Amino acid sequence: MNKIVNENDLKILLEKDKILSGIHEQYGVPPNWQRKPGFVTLCQIILEQQVSLESARAHFLKLNDFLGEFTPEKILTLSDDEMRNSFISRQKANYLRELSEAVVSGKLNLEEIHNSEEKEIREQLTSIKGIGNWTADIYLLFCLQHKNIFPIGDIAVIHSMKELYQISSKEEILEISESWQPFRSLATYFMWHYYLKKRGRIAIY
Structure with missing residues (x-):
């Protein structure tokens, strides 16, 4: 199974997005969160x-x-x-x-x-x-570790995007998510990573 967090995809995505690069510099690479299918x-x-x-x-x-x-x-x-x-x-x-x-x-x-x-x-x-x-x-x-998923209904992801990108509308959120293709899953992991690290929380799943 391909992993969402991998060196090649990370390099390309960080070059495309300065905000994600800033999260990387401050908090490092997000975990490759995985759960057992079924x-x-x-x-x-x-x-x-x-x-x-x-x-x-x-x-x-x-x-x-x-x-x-x-x-x-x-x-x-x-x-x-x-x-x-x-x-x-x-x-x-x-x-x-x-x-x-x-x-x-x-x-x-x-x-x-x-x-x-x-x-x-x-x-x-x-x-x-x-x-x-x-x-x-x-x-x-x-x-399933699909690489290009953006969960528009996830509160933590949307909250992080609004804070980091200084945006408010659904259209702006979707526009930024489109710029992350084909690595929207990795960018999403960065949003969760930022959300948790900033609040000193540990992922529970």
Whole structure:
């Protein structure tokens, strides 16, 4: 699997963008964040929607402890009360069930999806209720290490861009992201790297 953070891509991108070069000088190279592809990680990403990573991690661990074995079949056996006792909201419980049904039925094959093109992967993922573009972006970035992904729905990335580039509109954000092609994933990692380092925080994933 190709890595998002690599020496050749880094050299080209830093020559293209002085802001990214400044982050590099101040904080160094971002980690090559990776997560194991598959059902468990995709469930974790769903739980991370619109909450802090710390909260999502706590909820995942609670659910994982209750299940014993984190499989789609096990998810489908849980009642609403059991989900609630594991701190899973009604909405996210439904999303986890939708994903589990898709995996069990064969509608979504997470073991083979990495062989597809980005567009097809995105279409397959977002066809599942509860998986939108942000969730698909995060899976493509962390799990599949696609090199040209820009998660327009990520709050930390957008906050960093507005601060660093002195911009405010969605159009300006997209324009800058276009200038990062074909290494938008690496630039995104720089945005997260800056966001965390400036706040003295450590990535939780």
